[in-house]
Amino acid sequence: MRLILFLNIIRMCQNMINFINIKFEQSIPNFHFLGDANLPYKIHQLVECAQKDENSHARILWRMDSLNRSIPNILVQVNSEINKERLLSKIKNLNLTANIEYKMLEPNFENGQTFMFKLRANPTKAMPVLGSKTSKRIPLGVVKDKSIPCEEKNKIIYTELKKWLDSKAKNHGFSIINCDFFKEDCHELESILQGKFSSYFNSVLFMGTLKVTDAVLFKHAIQNGIGSAKSFGFGMLSIKRI
Incomplete structure (x- = not known):
């Protein structure tokens, strides 16, 4: 009986997701760190x-x-x-000061559940490179043609981003009930090997309400994120019970 209980505890712990909230204090080293031009990579290392x-x-x-x-x-x-010790040691070595909170969540869901959600994503699509077998990522929701009226431009942006989110939702076991989005920034990353602009970070913050349609796929989305550039601060689907 004790062995069965012990094994159940191990399985439960293996199924848990750990959350860490790093709350930086106001200090000069912290401001320098957060103002670094390569901040996404610095945070990734941290x-x-x-x-x-x-x-x-x-x-x-x-x-x-x-x-x-x-x-x-x-x-x-x-x-x-x-x-925790490795993380705290890294923060100390960077001369940073922060309050850190920890919590755990067992990701069990049921079809039909509804949640408020937040997702900072990198909406892009692959476009083939002319004369090459490779492709490059093109940001969605970006209209460069200045001749297009502002109202029409906003409709194009909304349509592209909504289509992207609806597609991701369908593939990850949920549907969108309502959603607002906020375009934050978009910049190209230069490829060192090719010397050409080939990668994109297209930051869009989605916030709204969703409904679980496939609990297994939804759990996978919560555990593994949505979209690309996950190492650089994109793709984490945060939810809150309504």
Whole structure:
């Protein structure tokens, strides 16, 4: 009986998602860190230290969020056991100061459940490169033609982003009940090997209400995120019961 109970506890812990909320304090080193031009990569390096050890490669998702504070938080999600000491050591080595909160969630869902959600995503599509077998990512919701009237441009942007989100929702076991989105920024990343602009970060924050249509697919979406550029602060689907 004790062995069965012990094994059940192990299985439950393996199924849990760990959440870390890094609340930076107001200090000069913190402001320098958060103002770094390569901040997404710097945060990626930081949150990877939450892995159990150097040989662990669990999925880690993160999102920067102000949460009504004057200085941003970093919300981190780890789908395995975390190493608090490694993370704290990395923060200390960077000369940063922060309050850190931890919590765990068992991701069990049922069809028909509704949640409020927040998702910072990188909506792009693959376009073939002329004369090449490769493709490059093109940001969605970007209209460069200045001759298009503002109202029509907004309709194009809304249609593209809604289509992208609805498609992702269908593939990940949920449907959108209502949603607002906020375009934040879009910039190209230069490929060192090719010397050409080939990668894009297209930051769009989606917020609204969703309904679970396939609990298994939805659980996978919560655990693994949605879309591309997950290592750089995109794709974490956060939910809250209504």
